[in-house]
Amino acid sequence: MTIQTANLGFPRIGRHRELKFALEAYWSGKADRASLLDAAKRLRAENWRLQREKGIDVIPSNDFSLYDQVLDTAVMVGAVPAAYGWTGGPVDLDTYFAMARGATGAGAACGHAHHGGGHGVPALEMTKWFDTNYHYLVPELSADLTFALTENRPLEAFLEARALGIHTRPVLLGPVTFLKLGKTRDGSDPLALLDRLLPVYARILRELSEAGADWVQVDEPALVLDLSGAERDALRRAYAGLAQAAPGLRLLVATYFGRLGDNLDTALSLPVAGLHVDLVRAPDELDAVVAKAPDGLLLSLGVIDGRNVWRADLAALARRLAPAIARRGAGKLQIAPSCSLLHVPIDTALETALDDELRSWLAFATQKLEEIALLGRHAGGDGDGLAAADGAVGARLTSVRVHDPLVQGRLAALDGAAQRRHAPFAERQAIQHRRFGLPLFPTTTIGSFPQTADVRKARAMHQRGELSYADYKAFLERETAATVRWQEAIGLDVLVHGEFERNDMVQYFGEQLSGFAFTKHAWVQSYGSRCVRPPVIYGDVSRPNPMTLEWWAYAQSLTEKPVKGMLTGPVTILNWSFVRDDLPRETACRQIALAIRDEVLDLEKAGAAMIQIDEAALREGLPLRRADWRRYLDWAVECFRICAGGVDDATQIHTHMCYSEFNDIIEAIAAMDADVISIETSRSKMELLDAFTGHGYPNEIGPGVYDIHSPRIPEAGEMHALVRLARERLEDGQLWVNPDCGLKTRRWEEVKPALVNMVEAARRLRGDALAGTVTA
Numbered sequence: 001m002t003i004q005t006a007n008l009g010f011p012r013i014g015r016h017r018e019l020k021f022a023l024e025a026y027w028s029g030k031a032d033r034a035s036l037l038d039a040a041k042r043l044r045a046e047n048w049r050l051q052r053e054k055g056i057d058v059i060p061s062n063d064f065s066l067y068d069q070v071l072d073t074a075v076m077v078g079a080v081p082a083a084y085g086w087t088g089g090p091v092d093l094d095t096y097f098a099m100a101r102g103a104t105g106a107g108a109a110c111g112h113a114h115h116g117g118g119h120g121v122p123a124l125e126m127t128k129w130f131d132t133n134y135h136y137l138v139p140e141l142s143a144d145l146t147f148a149l150t151e152n153r154p155l156e157a158f159l160e161a162r163a164l165g166i167h168t169r170p171v172l173l174g175p176v177t178f179l180k181l182g183k184t185r186d187g188s189d190p191l192a193l194l195d196r197l198l199p200v201y202a203r204i205l206r207e208l209s210e211a212g213a214d215w216v217q218v219d220e221p222a223l224v225l226d227l228s229g230a231e232r233d234a235l236r237r238a239y240a241g242l243a244q245a246a247p248g249l250r251l252l253v254a255t256y257f258g259r260l261g262d263n264l265d266t267a268l269s270l271p272v273a274g275l276h277v278d279l280v281r282a283p284d285e286l287d288a289v290v291a292k293a294p295d296g297l298l299l300s301l302g303v304i305d306g307r308n309v310w311r312a313d314l315a316a317l318a319r320r321l322a323p324a325i326a327r328r329g330a331g332k333l334q335i336a337p338s339c340s341l342l343h344v345p346i347d348t349a350l351e352t353a354l355d356d357e358l359r360s361w362l363a364f365a366t367q368k369l370e371e372i373a374l375l376g377r378h379a380g381g382d383g384d385g386l387a388a389a390d391g392a393v394g395a396r397l398t399s400v401r402v403h404d405p406l407v408q409g410r411l412a413a414l415d416g417a418a419q420r421r422h423a424p425f426a427e428r429q430a431i432q433h434r435r436f437g438l439p440l441f442p443t444t445t446i447g448s449f450p451q452t453a454d455v456r457k458a459r460a461m462h463q464r465g466e467l468s469y470a471d472y473k474a475f476l477e478r479e480t481a482a483t484v485r486w487q488e489a490i491g492l493d494v495l496v497h498g499e500f501e502r503n504d505m506v507q508y509f510g511e512q513l514s515g516f517a518f519t520k521h522a523w524v525q526s527y528g529s530r531c532v533r534p535p536v537i538y539g540d541v542s543r544p545n546p547m548t549l550e551w552w553a554y555a556q557s558l559t560e561k562p563v564k565g566m567l568t569g570p571v572t573i574l575n576w577s578f579v580r581d582d583l584p585r586e587t588a589c590r591q592i593a594l595a596i597r598d599e600v601l602d603l604e605k606a607g608a609a610m611i612q613i614d615e616a617a618l619r620e621g622l623p624l625r626r627a628d629w630r631r632y633l634d635w636a637v638e639c640f641r642i643c644a645g646g647v648d649d650a651t652q653i654h655t656h657m658c659y660s661e662f663n664d665i666i667e668a669i670a671a672m673d674a675d676v677i678s679i680e681t682s683r684s685k686m687e688l689l690d691a692f693t694g695h696g697y698p699n700e701i702g703p704g705v706y707d708i709h710s711p712r713i714p715e716a717g718e719m720h721a722l723v724r725l726a727r728e729r730l731e732d733g734q735l736w737v738n739p740d741c742g743l744k745t746r747r748w749e750e751v752k753p754a755l756v757n758m759v760e761a762a763r764r765l766r767g768d769a770l771a772g773t774v775t776a
């Protein structure tokens with residue numbers, strides 16, 4: 001028995017990151033508009049052909065984007081804020097990129113900044129797409145916004161595919177999720193705009209139908225979130241309207257990233273022709289969905305994991321699906337990935353440096369298409385035809401490479417003591433203040449300094465064997481030394497080594513830990529043209545050798561000032577890696593925590609007096625449903641404490657978090673008990689600090705005063721004013737002065753004057769404090 005197969009979306013960056021290079025060439029003025037659009041068109045064609053070749057019956061279109069699909073939707077419906085100077089009609093490319101990345105006064109796209117735009121227009125705010133490491137641009141809405149169709153992009157994509165002989169199912173971001181992801185400047189409810197938005201969607205659907213589309217995929221991942229009654233009503237109202245938009249056109253509502261849970265009845269009651277469910281995140285929902293779905297509803301079963309890289313156990317899946325098929329009939333079902341394949345790399349075949357065994361365990365987007373096709377052909381059977389394909393799955397679970405008795409023993413012996421610093425914070429603080437003798441408002445940075453083209457080039461040459469390790473190391477030492485001297489010269493109080501040796505704050509550690517595999521070409525889009533290669537955790541994790549020690553020691557040897565040891569924390573490493581599916585996440589995280597603890601203790605032994613453990617992704621890893629928060633936060637905080645718990649009271653533990661909102665989780669942040677936390681606050685004008693004030697947060701805090709996502713250089717006066725706002729909320733003795741985040745994506749020309757100004761701001765603050773001019 002065969003079942004129809006479908007895909008929800010394919011990575012758009014390109015096998016060799018063609019889109020990244022085309023975008024960056026365009027932004028830098030090295031290539032023109034036509035060559036960018038041409039590169040994009042070639043990528044779309046390549047993706048459609050691949051999906052057809054692999055045997056996918058239902059192929060998506062309009063899953064491509066030059067920058068971000070949420071931005072595309074905003075632009076399509078005319079949600080372009082006045083600041084961008086758009087006056088109607090199709091939104092041109094430079095306005096589009098100005099919304100994505102900001103623009104300088106001349107109206108040209110700015111340097112390599114992704115975000116923020118000097119004197120011209122700032123970019124839209126950017127934030128995490130659900131619980132992924134993909135970032136979308138936040139639609140800026142207002143109560144008086146009138147929507148208008150600027151250009152029917154889904155229609156263009158549909159016609160483009162048809163010209164290649166491929167009949168596609170266009171993808172739209174659903175109106176309710178779109179509004180829910182947006183923000184209104186006036187604080188009004190974005191969903192109040194729904195009735196004005198629906199006619200635009202209706203017109204898009206009508207035009208698609210007239211052009212010959214028979215199905216449209218409408219993504220409503222909001223259905224896996226905690227929804228209010230009003231939000232559920234909005235969904236019902238939206239689809240009651242859209243279902244009437246075009247006679248004969250069928251809508252499939254796609255949900256993903258979690259269980260429907262208490263939204264299941266709402267989802268099943270929408271007057272649409274199809275519903276997609278994520279059966280990887282919510283395997284237990286299959287029975288309920290099948291039992292409750294109205295007879296005529298097409299169910300798209302998301303059984304191939306769109307968020308992870310492991311080969312699926314197809315025989316087991318076929319067996320699991322058999323009862324559903326028997327009950328509903330193959331004609332009313334589709335086999336699909338759990339979500340768009342945007343979040344996985346493109347093809348394992350490029351990973352020629354991985355050993356064959358490991359590679360045989362992996363499925364990237366291309367292999368997932370094959371899995372979907374295979375399952376579609378054999379579903380409903382006894383799985384016999386699939387047994388051969390699954391050899392790799394069994395081999396992985398039992399492989400000796402995966403299991404390390406030493407790690408397991410260490411984990412079993414772990415008790416609460418590992419997590420406890422000796423003295424409470426107040427006592428540690430006194431000891432540390434005596435040890436360091438820092439001034440009030442000590443200045444520091446978050447870790448990385450500019451990753452210039454030269455630094456990346458040297459690393460690439462070293463990897464290709466064109467630069468010896470000795471020469472590469474000497475090069476990095478020169479960069480590090482120059483950066484340490486410069487920090488000293490401008491009068492920063494606490495220095496960093498600059499992270500020049502790191503390709504990425506997660507991958508760098510993944511490459512040195514046992515139990516991790518790393519890839520050469522397995523890029524995944526993070527935002528716009530920026531990509532990451534998430535390491536793959538396949539086995540028990542340990543740290544065979546120190547990972548950062550020599551870089552820290554080298555930097556510290558050059559100065560009397562404290563240089564922070566710089567580590568990425570276990571929760572962030574976990575959240576930004578592909579993780580094992582044969583072990584609970586929290587267990588994998590504890591293993592990483594023990595490895596980082598080893599590094600912390602080695603750094604301390606070598607003399608590091610301050611050690612920063614970055615947990616940039618701790619807040620972002622928060623489960624989508626509030627009911628799941630407590631459990632996650634408990635083990636996430638425990639893991640951080642395992643890293644930090646072994647050090648002396650005189651050793652100062654720092655942590656850093658960015659893009660974070662803390663109100664909901666401030667108690668967990670306090671429970672981490674880092675001596676100093678640096679956070680992103682400059683754009684929110686210190687409002688973020690209210691969370692810390694309201695709860696009487698006792699430890700030290702460095703609220704970011706320099707928005708590193710923008711090429712703009714802040715004045716000393718502005719930063720001084722920001723810290724004055726912070727002083728209204730916190731004690732002087734608690735406050736540090738630092739940027740929002742690392743400086744790796746910035747240029748030296750921006751960083752140098754900005755940090756000089758930051759040091760000047762701290763000097764003025766010390767003057768204020770002496771003069772007692774500001775009440776604390």
Ligand SMILES: Nc1nc2c(c(=O)[nH]1)N[C@@H](CNc1ccc(C(=O)N[C@@H](CCC(=O)N[C@@H](CCC(=O)N[C@@H](CCC(=O)O)C(=O)O)C(=O)O)C(=O)O)cc1)CN2
Nearest residue numbers: 133456457459460502503504505506526529530531532576
């Ligand atoms: N993992 C992760 N997630 C994160 C962040 C982060 O820093 N890391 N920050 C937040 C924002 N996300 C970000 C994601 C990526 C980048 C970023 O800068 N990515 C770089 C790649 C970084 C990298 O891995 N660099 C490698 C490889 C560089 C490269 O492309 N080399 C060329 C060759 C270059 C040459 O020959 O000159 C090649 O391989 O083709 C290196 O430096 O070694 C990019 O897309 O350009 C920044 C922020 C949230 N999530």
Ligand SMILES: [Zn+2]
Nearest residue numbers: 616658741742
């Ligand atoms: Zn950061």
